[in-house]
Amino acid sequence: MALHPIHGTCPYCQHPFNETPSRSFLGFQKISCPACNENLTYPLSSGFRTTYRVLVIVMILILLVNLLQGRIGFPGIIGIAMCYALFHDWKLRKELNFD
Numbered sequence: 001m002a003l004h005p006i007h008g009t010c011p012y013c014q015h016p017f018n019e020t021p022s023r024s025f026l027g028f029q030k031i032s033c034p035a036c037n038e039n040l041t042y043p044l045s046s047g048f049r050t051t052y053r054v055l056v057i058v059m060i061l062i063l064l065v066n067l068l069q070g071r072i073g074f075p076g077i078i079g080i081a082m083c084y085a086l087f088h089d090w091k092l093r094k095e096l097n098f099d
């Protein structure tokens with residue numbers, strides 16, 4: 001999954017840029033502003049978002065099946081990290097008015 005350049009404006013110094021992001025932990029797109037070097041975090045690329053959504057749904061189904069059998073499941077660190085990533089992604093897209 002290659003990352004595409006992001007055309008945006010730095011919220012710190014208002015400098016417009018067209019930079020190719022690097023990928024951070026959990027798949028967020030990271031850019032450092034070419035003018036002020038401030039680190040900007042952009043939402044997940046769509047491949048990561050789709051993967052997380054599918055995995056979270058599968059995880060919820062597994063937890064439900066466990067519950068129906070009288071066992072209490074626990075999503076685990078990876079499950080929690082994916083939920084966090086989706087939530088953080090949703091917040092970023094809301095803030096940035098990303099599509």
Ligand SMILES: [Zn+2]
Nearest residue numbers: 010013033036
């Ligand atoms: Zn800047």
